[in-house]
Structure formats: C-alpha cells, structure tokens
Amino acid sequence: MDGTSAFYSKSEEAIEREVIAGGHQTDQSQIDVVYEINCCVEWIKNAGFLRVALQFPDDLMKDAVSVTTRLETLLPTGYTVFILGDTSYGSCCVDEVAAQHYNASALIHYGRSCLSQPVKMPVLFVYGRLPLHIDDCICKFSCLYPDVTSSVIIVYDTVYLYTCDEILNKLQSKYENCVMSTIRGEGTSADTTDGEPGKFKTITKCGRTISLPGDKALSEYSMFYIGGESLTLNNLIYNFQSSQFFSYNPCTKEGRRENVNVNKLLMKRYFMVEKAKDAKIVGILIGTLGVANYSDMLNRLKVLTKKAGKKSYVFIVGKINVPKLANFMEIDVFVLIACAENTLLDSSEFYKPVITPYEMELACNTEREWTGEYPTDFGQLLEGGSHHQSIPDTFHQDETDISLVTGKIRTLGHGDDNIETGQSLVLRSEAMTVATQTESAGEFLKMRSWQGLEQQLGETPVTMAVEGQKGIAMGYSDEPT
Incomplete structure (x- = not known):
C-alpha cells in the first residue's frame, strides 16, 4: 500500500471527514478488522469466559450492536456477551463494577484507553484503528x-x-x-x-x-x-x-x-497546592473504582490529612461536574482519585479547587519536596512506587510558614500550639480545637434552607395510600386530550 491503512475500503479523506464530524457507523465489512473480532472470539473461547461484558465509549456506541451480533454469531452455544451502559466514570477506564453487577466473568474494553491497570477481572483491550497516513x-x-x-x-x-x-x-x-x-x-x-x-x-x-x-x-x-x-x-x-x-x-x-510553557502550567498547579495548605476541610473524591490500588490511595489520603490537622470527607458522585460539587460548599478543597488522564481536572469553573493526590502530598507531607517532576499516576505515590515518600508519624510543632494566598501564618499537624482567628493568633485549647475543626461544616449545614430528609418518626400521621396518575408525562390518562 502507499502508506494508507489497508483495511478501509473508503477513501482516507472520506473517513477523516467522518472522524472529524463525529463519525458514522463502521461499514459491516470492516467490523471484523476494526474491532478484532477473531481475536476476541479466541480469547473468550480459550479462557472459557461464559459471560463477557463489552464496554464502549460514547463515540463507538454506534457500532456496539454490530460488534455484539458478530461475536454472538461466532461464539458457541452457552456463551453470552452483553453491552455495558453508560460508565460511572471516564470511559477510558475499565468499568469493572458495572460488569460485576451483571455477573460477568470477563470484560472487553473497546476504544482508547488511559492504560490504567484493572485488578478485579480479566480484561482484553481492543484499542481500535483510526485512519493514519x-x-x-x-x-x-x-x-x-x-x-x-x-x-x-x-x-x-x-x-x-x-x-x-x-x-x-x-x-x-x-x-x-x-x-x-x-x-x-x-x-x-x-x-x-x-x-x-x-x-x-x-x-x-x-x-x-x-x-x-x-x-x-x-x-x-x-x-x-x-x-x-x-x-x-x-x-x-x-x-x-x-x-x-x-x-x-x-x-x-x-x-x-x-x-x-510547562513551567507556567506547573505554577498554576502549584497555586492549587497553596490552596490545599490553607484548607481545613478536605473532600476526597472517588473518581474511579476500576484502577488498581485506588483504595490504598484513599486510606493514605485519610491518614495524611488527619496528621496534617485537616478534616476529610469521602465522596462518591460518579462523573464529576460543577453542580454536584456545588452542593458541598463547606469543603475547602477537593482531591480527586482518578486515572492519570482524568486526575488533571481543570477546576477553573468549580467553586472550590480540585487537585491531584500528588498536589495534596506536596501540601501536607512535610517530608516531600518538589523536584520538578509531576507524577499523575497515584500508584507512584504508594509504597513501592517511584515517587513514594513515607508520611511522618508527627509533624514538628514549630513548623510554620506564610500562606502565599492569604498572607497569614499557618501551621500543620495536631501539635500546633496556636490557631488562627481573623488577623491574630490565640492559644488553642482542647475545646477550641474541636470547635475550629467542625465550625465550617457544621455552621454551614445549620444555615442551609434545605437540610435533607428528616424521618420525624411518630410525628407523621398515617394515611391511606391513594392511586396516582397513570400514563406518561406528556399526557396522563386523566388529562384532556
């Protein structure tokens, strides 16, 4: 061939126009090659996987039925393949949790991947083939x-x-x-x-x-x-x-x-580190359930924030967006546990900063120094990783610095003798320690006009259940035609 991809029957220019415009369904004659059907069938049969989940990103969902039909045609009786619906997190990650809900014994991931290593079940990656001259x-x-x-x-x-x-x-x-x-x-x-x-x-x-x-x-x-x-x-x-x-x-x-300008990008991220140092209440966002050792990273962040004298809460909200995180205005900064590609979230539209585990380490771990490297894979921060740094048992009581954001004095750890109130420093007492850690979240919740569902056991009168409306929203049965 002249350098073009050999498996496309259409002209390369036509295919590229489709890719740029959002793409159309792959020609049926090319399904076997583009989605490596024979390889998938051999993998399923050789390992004896009777129930296999198929995960497609949104841009390849148009071919999902064709791929499934083709696999069912080539697989012997007794083998089942099914399509997973919308993933809870990024489509580049393997959605092992959804596959387990349907008792899948294995999963085939189609499309581009962040290359995060799954651990809960066997996974075959089929990256696909976009045209390239x-x-x-x-x-x-x-x-x-x-x-x-x-x-x-x-x-x-x-x-x-x-x-x-x-x-x-x-x-x-x-x-x-x-x-x-x-x-x-x-x-x-x-x-x-x-x-x-x-x-x-x-x-x-x-x-x-x-x-x-x-x-x-x-x-x-x-x-x-x-x-x-x-x-x-x-x-x-x-x-x-x-x-x-x-x-x-x-x-x-x-x-x-x-x-x-890498240095400019890093300086923007380092500003997030300064915000994390100032934070008193940290929200830990679970942005993946399919990347190896995510629970170890969660436990490490809990320990790190606690030893740094910060209060932490864990949130599982699925795909992250501005309205979801806006419900938790008492949080000073969020730290996102996600795959290497999705962890660098642009938080300029969010009300509070969203940072990476490495940035939280720079903010709270006094034993860690920034060398200029910027690992985005949280696995590198864990024990055995290339950027692992142990968390000190206690922070030094006399370690203070000046916030580059507020210009005020700040300290880390439970050993702080002083706390900041306004522009002055006062002696910390045991009672005040509890008050300052809970003031932000507790007071904010009290001021909310909506505070969630209250059970009010024994206070709600018992009434007979009545039949509700029938039909669909665009025209219930009791509405005039």
Whole structure:
C-alpha cells in the first residue's frame, strides 16, 4: 500500500471527514478488522469466559450492536456477551463494577484507553484503528526533525498502535536514534536487544515503556506524539516535561511543535497546592473504582490529612461536574482519585479547587519536596512506587510558614500550639480545637434552607395510600386530550 491503512475500503479523506464530524457507523465489512473480532472470539473461547461484558465509549456506541451480533454469531452455544451502559466514570477506564453487577466473568474494553491497570477481572483491550497516513506522518516528522542525528522518543494515542511497527521501520533507516514506546506488553521492533547486559535501560511512564541505551538519559530526547489534542497529550506533557515536544495530528495531517510553557502550567498547579495548605476541610473524591490500588490511595489520603490537622470527607458522585460539587460548599478543597488522564481536572469553573493526590502530598507531607517532576499516576505515590515518600508519624510543632494566598501564618499537624482567628493568633485549647475543626461544616449545614430528609418518626400521621396518575408525562390518562 502507499502508506494508507489497508483495511478501509473508503477513501482516507472520506473517513477523516467522518472522524472529524463525529463519525458514522463502521461499514459491516470492516467490523471484523476494526474491532478484532477473531481475536476476541479466541480469547473468550480459550479462557472459557461464559459471560463477557463489552464496554464502549460514547463515540463507538454506534457500532456496539454490530460488534455484539458478530461475536454472538461466532461464539458457541452457552456463551453470552452483553453491552455495558453508560460508565460511572471516564470511559477510558475499565468499568469493572458495572460488569460485576451483571455477573460477568470477563470484560472487553473497546476504544482508547488511559492504560490504567484493572485488578478485579480479566480484561482484553481492543484499542481500535483510526485512519493514519503513514507516509504523511513520516514526511511531517522529517520536517520537524531535519537533523537525522536527533534523539527522539515516539509516543502515541492507543488507537494508532497498529501503525507503530511500520512507522519505526521506515524511520530507523534514516534516524538511528529514534525510539518507539510500547504499551501494555504490546511489543515493537524497538524492544529487541542482543541480550548484552546493561546495554539498555527501561523507563515506564503513563503506561508506556521506553527502552533507552544505558549511556543516555531521558532528558536528552525530544518527544514526538501521534494523535490529536486530548487528555493523553496533556498527561504526557506533564510527565515527560521535554524541552521539545512535537505532535502529529492524523485527522488534520498537521505536524507542529507544542507551544507549551510547562513551567507556567506547573505554577498554576502549584497555586492549587497553596490552596490545599490553607484548607481545613478536605473532600476526597472517588473518581474511579476500576484502577488498581485506588483504595490504598484513599486510606493514605485519610491518614495524611488527619496528621496534617485537616478534616476529610469521602465522596462518591460518579462523573464529576460543577453542580454536584456545588452542593458541598463547606469543603475547602477537593482531591480527586482518578486515572492519570482524568486526575488533571481543570477546576477553573468549580467553586472550590480540585487537585491531584500528588498536589495534596506536596501540601501536607512535610517530608516531600518538589523536584520538578509531576507524577499523575497515584500508584507512584504508594509504597513501592517511584515517587513514594513515607508520611511522618508527627509533624514538628514549630513548623510554620506564610500562606502565599492569604498572607497569614499557618501551621500543620495536631501539635500546633496556636490557631488562627481573623488577623491574630490565640492559644488553642482542647475545646477550641474541636470547635475550629467542625465550625465550617457544621455552621454551614445549620444555615442551609434545605437540610435533607428528616424521618420525624411518630410525628407523621398515617394515611391511606391513594392511586396516582397513570400514563406518561406528556399526557396522563386523566388529562384532556
């Protein structure tokens, strides 16, 4: 072929127009290839999974019935596949909880993925195949890197995984220092070594594995991303922080340098850290139930905030939006436990800041210092992770600093001898300790005009049940036609 994807019968331009416009149903003749039907059938049959849940993102739900019908046709009698409805959190994460509600023995996740590792059930990832003109991609790469000695690491959105081998083979004939990342054990020719000890070192970030020569550092490489503007791109920029970050958008066929001031982005996030240091009441948001070790991160945040002298509440609200969090105005700051891509939530529209677990660690853990790195995967903060830092048993009583937001003196931990009231400092007593920790939430709830359902047991008169309206909302049976 001439560099175009071989499995599409339509012209590439027509397909790209569909992708940009929101897409249409995949042609029935291409379902088997795009959704790797034969691979799915073999995986189900070999493992003997009798009930398999199929998870589709919103943009692929249009093909869900066709994929399910095709699987049912090829599977023997006794095997059941079914489609999961709307996921409670991000569609890039595996919705193991919904699958368990329907007694699924395994799950197939279709579409792009954040590469978070599930733990509760076997999962097969089918990333899909969006169209990519390989020759055009290589041409744009050559324009962005005219020096053939450039050291470049290629990363990509998961939907372009199928093109990696061909792209790398064509580039390495000219660019000897070009390295292709791999994901979830999906190998490319970049993985192979001659077995010589110490010749290569392996770096894993954002679910991607990179093999580099032992004498070269990650900072010596430029980054080249294949994919459009997305949470994936933002996540990679935060984690790799390369001085040069280029991208190629397969939909628009545009190659460009990402004009991202990483330091400016980090300073915006560091402002959130200052807000977290000032916070007295912290809301811990559960943004995923399908990422490994999320409960360990929850327990760690509870311990951390308690030792820092802050009160914490846990919230499970499903997909997060402004109206949901606006119901909890007594919370000073929210910390979101989610996958690496969804944790960097833009909280500019929210009434209170929404920060990451790492930012909460910077605010509360006196043993942690900011080195300039910015891990978005909370698993790296846990024991055994690359950015783990133990929580001190107690905070030093004399550790105080000045808030960069309010300009007032603040302290951390239960050992504080003083508390802040207005512009002055007064001696903390045992009674006042309780009062200051509960004042914000308690007083706010008392002032609410709506305080929730009250049971009023024994106070409500008993009445006979009566028959209500029948029909549908647009025309009940007792309404005139």
